[in-house]
Amino acid sequence: MEEQRIGVYVCQCGTNIAKVVNCEEVVRALSEQPGVVVAKTYKYMCSNPGQEMIIADIQEHGLDRIVVAACSPRMHEPTFRKAIQTAGLNPYFVEMANIREQCSWVHDDPQVATDKARALTFGALHRVAKHEPLERMSVEMCPDVLVIGGGVCGMTAALELADGGNHVYLVEREGTLGGNVARVDLTAPYLDSARDLITALVTRVEEHKRIDVLVHSQVSSLEGFVGNFTATVETIWGDGASVSQFRVGNVVVATGYKEFDASRVVHYGYGKLPNVITSFEFEKMLRAGRIQTKEGKIPQYVAIIHCVGSRSKEFHTYCSRVCCMTALKYAHEVKSAIPNCYVSDVYIDMHAFGKGHEDFYKRGSEAKTLFLMYAKNDHPVIRKAGPGDDCEMLIEVNEKLSGEQIEIPADLVILMVGMEAREDSDAVARLVNISRDKDGWFIESHPKLDPVATTTDGIYIAGVCAAPKDIPDTVAQARAAAGRILAKTIRGSIEIDAVFAEIDEDKCSGCRVCNALCPYSAITYDASKKKSTVISAVCKACGACVAACPSGAIKARHFTDSQIFAQIEGVLT
Amino acid sequence: MSYEPKIVGFLCNWCSYTGADLAGTSRVHYAPNIRIIRVMCSARIDPTFVLKALREGADGVLICGCHPGDCHYSEGNYKMMRRYPLLKKMLTDFGIEPARVRLEWVSASEGQRFAEVVNDMTQRVRELGPSPIQQTLAQDMAER
Ligand SMILES: Cc1cc2nc3c(=O)[nH]c(=O)nc-3n(C[C@H](O)[C@H](O)[C@H](O)COP(=O)(O)OP(=O)(O)OC[C@H]3O[C@@H](n4cnc5c(N)ncnc54)[C@H](O)[C@@H]3O)c2cc1C
Ligand code: SF4
Ligand code: SF4
Numbered sequence: 001m002e003e004q005r006i007g008v009y010v011c012q013c014g015t016n017i018a019k020v021v022n023c024e025e026v027v028r029a030l031s032e033q034p035g036v037v038v039a040k041t042y043k044y045m046c047s048n049p050g051q052e053m054i055i056a057d058i059q060e061h062g063l064d065r066i067v068v069a070a071c072s073p074r075m076h077e078p079t080f081r082k083a084i085q086t087a088g089l090n091p092y093f094v095e096m097a098n099i100r101e102q103c104s105w106v107h108d109d110p111q112v113a114t115d116k117a118r119a120l121t122f123g124a125l126h127r128v129a130k131h132e133p134l135e136r137m138s139v140e141m142c143p144d145v146l147v148i149g150g151g152v153c154g155m156t157a158a159l160e161l162a163d164g165g166n167h168v169y170l171v172e173r174e175g176t177l178g179g180n181v182a183r184v185d186l187t188a189p190y191l192d193s194a195r196d197l198i199t200a201l202v203t204r205v206e207e208h209k210r211i212d213v214l215v216h217s218q219v220s221s222l223e224g225f226v227g228n229f230t231a232t233v234e235t236i237w238g239d240g241a242s243v244s245q246f247r248v249g250n251v252v253v254a255t256g257y258k259e260f261d262a263s264r265v266v267h268y269g270y271g272k273l274p275n276v277i278t279s280f281e282f283e284k285m286l287r288a289g290r291i292q293t294k295e296g297k298i299p300q301y302v303a304i305i306h307c308v309g310s311r312s313k314e315f316h317t318y319c320s321r322v323c324c325m326t327a328l329k330y331a332h333e334v335k336s337a338i339p340n341c342y343v344s345d346v347y348i349d350m351h352a353f354g355k356g357h358e359d360f361y362k363r364g365s366e367a368k369t370l371f372l373m374y375a376k377n378d379h380p381v382i383r384k385a386g387p388g389d390d391c392e393m394l395i396e397v398n399e400k401l402s403g404e405q406i407e408i409p410a411d412l413v414i415l416m417v418g419m420e421a422r423e424d425s426d427a428v429a430r431l432v433n434i435s436r437d438k439d440g441w442f443i444e445s446h447p448k449l450d451p452v453a454t455t456t457d458g459i460y461i462a463g464v465c466a467a468p469k470d471i472p473d474t475v476a477q478a479r480a481a482a483g484r485i486l487a488k489t490i491r492g493s494i495e496i497d498a499v500f501a502e503i504d505e506d507k508c509s510g511c512r513v514c515n516a517l518c519p520y521s522a523i524t525y526d527a528s529k530k531k532s533t534v535i536s537a538v539c540k541a542c543g544a545c546v547a548a549c550p551s552g553a554i555k556a557r558h559f560t561d562s563q564i565f566a567q568i569e570g571v572l573t
Numbered sequence: 574m575s576y577e578p579k580i581v582g583f584l585c586n587w588c589s590y591t592g593a594d595l596a597g598t599s600r601v602h603y604a605p606n607i608r609i610i611r612v613m614c615s616a617r618i619d620p621t622f623v624l625k626a627l628r629e630g631a632d633g634v635l636i637c638g639c640h641p642g643d644c645h646y647s648e649g650n651y652k653m654m655r656r657y658p659l660l661k662k663m664l665t666d667f668g669i670e671p672a673r674v675r676l677e678w679v680s681a682s683e684g685q686r687f688a689e690v691v692n693d694m695t696q697r698v699r700e701l702g703p704s705p706i707q708q709t710l711a712q713d714m715a716e717r
């Protein structure tokens with residue numbers, strides 16, 4: 001075998017790596033290894049000058065393998081594959097050592113971290129020496145798209161895609177489109193009507209010739225891979241059910257959220273005190289055009305309590321992002337409907353981060369609303385008023401700014417319930433093969449650089465199902481997901497990863513152990529030849545068959561036994 | 574200096590490797606003894622990988638995959654789970670304490686848990702002391 005010419009590049013990631021790992025020392029150790037022709041460290045390997053340095057070295061020194069010791073390969077492996085391809089190398093001739101996430105960010109002793117960085121880089125060096133050139137496959141990309149969820153998010157994505165020329169199947173579980181916004185009256189912060197917004201969207205969606213709307217429907221299975229999924233949808237009619245199947249190239253998940261169950265906060269008395277209601281119940285009142293108590297009286301005192309179920313260690317630690325502005329909207333609506341009503345607003349912090357929100361807050365505070373601040377996890381307590389009081393209930397607040405215990409009267413209390421992942425979010429995650437975070441929201445491919453994509457190619461997430469957000473942010477994500485899909489489908493085909501399993505016919509004994517094992521039925525058996533074969537486009541490279549084949553006939557491309565053995569040797573030197 | 578064990582970790586790409594990355598981005602510190610090797614799914618982990626690691630000088634091997642039901646390939650982790658007792662038995666046959674090898678489920682959102690698993694594993698292997706396999710190998714060589 002011809003001797004290899006390897007280049008090793010140790011990234012400092014600004015100071016992210018260099019402040020703990022002695023990058024020069026790693027370079028020195030690596031440069032002494034056989035096969036290493038160039039070893040360098042640089043401030044930002046992923047930057048243009050960093051990549052250009054690697055490209056120039058490949059050309060100048062005739063390098064044929066590259067090791068990049070830097071961040072997680074989940075972040076920049078595609079970057080460096082592309083770079084070395086530009087220099088004329090096969091894109092699979094690079095291996096990364098993760099010395100940031102697995103080293104400088106989790107260890108603080110410089111010597112220990114440097115030793116570990118060196119070991120991880122040795123692992124990559126040994127592995128890359130065994131890499132084989134692989135050719136990517138080009139497969140047809142079906143332009144049709146499946147959108148799951150017909151709220152503002154799903155409808156917006158569907159319209160954008162259909163306007164772009166793609167056919168869309170919009171699947172909604174309920175009988176009507178609109179999602180949670182259909183339950184809202186006016187929208188914060190500009191106070192335009194939610195009904196108008198939803199009606200306009202629904203009308204366009206229903207009239208669009210490239211959108212098939214399936215209400216009362218759910219996706220029961222999704223098979224295949226990016227460009228070529230087969231979706232099965234079950235529709236429940238009044239007296240029966242029907243099943244339809246269609247091919248799609250990509251999927252947008254826009255399943256939204258459900259509201260927090262207010263009765264879980266016992267000291268608010270929701271479900272027991274009739275005039276303690278949730279924000280959605282108040283929206284219903286607003287839509288009906290009459291603010292009143294259960295007894296049909298016009299309330300004289302209205303209190304609004306923020307962060308019900310949100311920002312609490314007992315329930316959800318996150319902020320639901322829309323309740324503060326919605327609360328101000330309620331204060332405004334109560335004041336305009338009942339001008340002499342006293343409105344108090346009981347909050348932890350006023351989050352007014354969005355465009356137009358701070359001005360809206362200012363207007364709200366001028367509208368004679370009494371603002372009271374409570375400390376996180378020191379919730380106000382609501383109780384029924386006595387016969388001598390001129391109100392229905394009394395709310396006890398340990399007011400944080402004044403430091404005093406204050407009691408305020410209320411005839412109607414509105415609980416700003418937070419948003420929560422839907423009960424079936426784990427089933428949906430499994431259906432489309434994506435992950436959820438600790439709160440049940442779907443996880444994006446990268447929170448900053450790739451927010452609507454997921455780790456599964458062809459599956460996009462948008463709107464609240466990824467995390468709480470308001471309508472403008474939801475719409476932005478819906479269009480971003482649609483834009484990503486349009487950009488991919490316009491080419492008609494996609495390159496898929498060259499990583500899949502391969503069976504060596506000469507070694508295969510025809511035992512068929514692998515056939516049943518493959519979760520995607522990617523392995524077929526040729527009875528005349530008595531041999532198994534992997535259909536590469538269907539294989540997702542899990543490697544289950546590889547580890548199970550008693551004859552050692554199956555090779556996991558780019559994850560071969562010899563590559564992994566080499567890496568083991570490397571990390572343990 | 575006190576004895577510091579070497580541990581090799583085989584992590585599936587989709588949950589556990591991502592969980593380890595999250596420990597990094599959240600700056601959750603943990604014992605530096607582990608060297609991580611990425612595989613696509615825990616089902617890819619051949620018992621020979623574990624033996625190879627032990628033979629190359631690892632004192633412990635940590636295998637991490639997605640929680641049951643959450644495998645990116647739906648059931649790969651069940652395949653690993655079924656292989657695991659066999660692996661333990663193999664180790665016993667070789668005269669290696671089965672506790673040197675451990676299977677854990679770590680999801681993409683469990684950075685903190687990953688750190689705890691690594692710390693706990695490191696401590697346990699530290700208590701076991703250096704792997705006997707080196708001696709066994711040396712003996713083997715001498716006998717030949
Ligand atoms: C009280 C309250 C007031 C608000 N007021 C405002 C406001 O004034 N201004 C503002 O900007 N934002 C407001 N919001 C936020 C707003 O509700 C969200 O931004 C918006 O609903 C997000 O839309 P979505 O499509 O992502 O989710 P959703 O509205 O939840 O829609 C999801 C849709 O998917 C469907 N679905 C779910 N699971 C499945 C499944 N498995 N199969 C098929 N279909 C499924 C659901 O039935 C639903 O139709 C408010 C929120 C609350 C709680
Ligand atoms: S398990 Fe191996 S030997 Fe058996 S059929 Fe599959 S490839 Fe052939
Ligand atoms: S690697 Fe996994 S997906 Fe591919 S053929 Fe083998 S078992 Fe099937």
Ligand code: FES
Binds near residue numbers: 589615638644648
């Ligand atoms: S992908 Fe994580 S165990 Fe299969």
